[in-house]
Amino acid sequence: MQVRVLVRLKPGVLDPQGRAVHHALEGMGFEGVADVRVGRLLELDLADGTDEAIIRQMCEKLLANTVIERFTIEGVN
DSSP states (O other): EEEEEEEETTSSSSOHHHHHHHHHHHHTTTOOOEEEEOEEEEEEEEOTTTHHHHEEEEEIIIITTTTTTTEEEEOHH
């Protein structure tokens, strides 16, 4: 089974990469972009029937820094 994990910075955490992208967009003439936040998408191919609790443990222990990031899990059957 395939699972997607979306990891994003928590609200209020500064995002220097997002700021750089925002600045570049403005420099290229794109107007109307109020803010940019950069995250990452992980796609996991897991054994069928892998419990969501196990996937959550993977995220909490390795895939996301839960002090400054939050994550969502998509595609769990």
